[in-house]
Amino acid sequence: MVIPGEAPFISASSDGFSPTDSACRILLVDDDVALRTTLPHVLAQPGRSFDQCGNVQEAIARLESQHYELILLDYRLPDGTGLDVLDWLAGAKRDEAVVMISGEDAIDAAIGALRRGADDFVRKPYHVAQLQRAVQNALHKALLERANLAMSQRLKGSERLHRYLVESSPDFIFTLNTGGQFTYVNPRVETMLGYPRQYLIGKSLAQLTVHEDIGRVDTMMHEAINGSRSNQSVELRLRRRDPGSGKPGSSAIPVALNVVPIQGRNPNGPGEVPVGIYGVARDISDRKRAEEIITFQAYHDQLTHLPNRILFKDRLELAIAQAQRRGGLLAVMFIDVDRFKLVNDTSGHSEGDRLLRAIAQRIRDTLRKGDTLARLGGDEFTVLLPDIAHEHDAEIIARKIHAALEAPFELKHGSFRTTVSIGISVFPRDGEVAEMLTQHADIAMYQIKRGGKNGYCFFQPDLNQHHQERITLEHELRGALERNEFALLYQPQVSLSQRRVVGMEALLRWQHPKLGLVTPDTFIQVAEEIGLIGEISRWVVDTATAQLAQWRKAGFDKLRLSVNLSSHDFDRDETIARVQNRIEEHRLSNDCFDVEITESVMMRDTDEVVARVQRLRECGVGISIDDFGTGYSALAYLQKFPVSSLKIDRSFVSDLDGPAATPIISAITGIARGFSLHLVVEGVEHAEQAERLRRLGCDVMQGHYFSAAISAHEAERWLREPAALIH
Missing domain, CATH: 3.20.20.450 (EAL domain)
Structure with a gap:
């Protein structure tokens, strides 16, 4: 087909163009009705649709209500020129691609059109292929520009998001150069450590690290810069800013530090090399406090905050090992509060707890710095006396404890005087392992209990025999009722x-199968203690x-x-x-x-x-x-x-x-x-x-x-x- 005044039509496919546009709207602005009717057929591609108008006013009206990918704009129009449309597009900040079509011979028309934003200028008469190529190029250019714009916007959005995340992060985020100096720090450092951001730029990470952890920082930097490790995690302490001097002070907070090398171009050859370090430091003070609380609760009594049975055993085993190396002595005390149940029964358990705390404090005040006072539970305490020169030293401490408890305790219902029964075992005479020393001190304490309470007693081997007899008596007493071994005599x-x-x-008697007729003095106290x-x-x-x-x-x-x-x-x-x-x-x-x-x-x-x-x-x-x-x-x-x-x-x-x-x-x-x-x-x-x-x-x-x-x-x-x- 030949358009009047133009070259014959050439197929778009013969010129190497393929229809790649989809949903592409094109506006034809020309006062030639025949041309507006012909061009949609000439430029037809899948997805393309065409609108047409014949003057500037109609074109602007359509543009106000519709966006187009391309405008084919005639230079000469009944009510103005195509330049008027270009001016409107520029004023409205529109991004439609424009191909200006003109029969003007003067170069000024083309220059004016291109300066006002036209993407191409086609002079009449033109070959159909020339117009098709101009349209295709304009659409392709517009597509690339939109893609670039979208990518740029995404990059800017991503950069804004990343900066927002970094700047508002609850963690201290920073970058270091290969020398370990800060090149960037986020605002979190101001609340976490108290430093202004600019103060740290150029300072080294080692300057903020407590002295004991500097070696770990040096190792981390060395491995990161040398590329031997791509990702590292370490816990260390960073020094807070001293408000007085403005410099790193003595107080510090624990942080979990994660660092990765920043890769950059290798100036000496192909590939990449570390050019810095990206680091994230998280304040773990709360976690450390929680761990300390959990650890404390695992090894300490909750009422008195004294070491519990587990911690006492650990310290006793350590003291035994040290005493064995030095050939020294140590003593273990087992302390039981006399008549403590009376306080619970008469004054209540809260007053009993107050009394236990007060007793613990008085006993603690009598001990040396290296001694350990522990609460095993109830009204039972143990004392470790390491490094004693003679067993007489333990006797002196026992007397001090009794003297410290002589003054009455003030309870809610009045004054209360309490006493304690103390059993003492000495290493290595009374045992060489923790369990045996504690057991023998316990046996000695029961000897005081049976003898009237309120005293102290060293373990003697014959007490162990009495203790074994006591254990046997307890065991046999539990079955005495079932075996019908009790009898009543009458006076x-x-x-x-x-x-x-x-x-x-x-009068109650126990017809023991081996011991014969046993009086209550032998077994009633045992029955009371074991709940029978x-x-x-x-x-x-x-x-x-x-x-x-x-x-x-x-x-x-x-x-x-x-x-x-x-x-x-x-x-x-x-x-x-x-x-x-x-x-x-x-x-x-x-x-x-x-x-x-x-x-x-x-x-x-x-x-x-x-x-x-x-x-x-x-x-x-x-x-x-x-x-x-x-x-x-x-x-x-x-x-x-x-x-x-x-x-x-x-x-x-x-x-x-x-x-x-x-x-x-x-x-x-x-x-x-x-x-x-x-x-x-x-x-x-x-x-x-x-x-x-x-x-x-x-x-x-x-x-x-x-x-x-x-x-x-x-x-x-x-x-x-x-x-x-x-x-």
């Missing part, structure tokens, strides 16, 4: 005036009440029976409830069954203890104070506790010839009469004692002068034939 209580048995005291006393007391109550019911059915309806309960039985309701149930079950009348308690129970004087004693009295059980006069007897307790009987201790009977015994017995007798209490004297061994006690006003007695503790069958003989048996 008659005789009224001299009536010459008959008025009561029986039930409740079961034993309930068995005693069951057996005694059943026996009393049997005797009363046999006609001995005026007989009284007493049993001994442990002070631990008044810490809980189980045994008290058992007494109530058995009294009701056997229908025992009031005041025929007595429970003997020690004065230590009254000394506790808590609401719970008083309430449990009152419960026993309400169900008809008598309360007898055993060994009256040997402890902290006070008339106030007799008024507060619903007591029904007093028992004069055997120690006053055995010392009747002494200067104080007779007045004391007379006083106790008067107290019993004054409070209308039943009175029993125990430990009567011969007739002279019985006669003197009778003259002092005592009537009911028990002891070997009358009868030892006997079986229930033998006791019944006393009930049936008292006159024949009483002297």
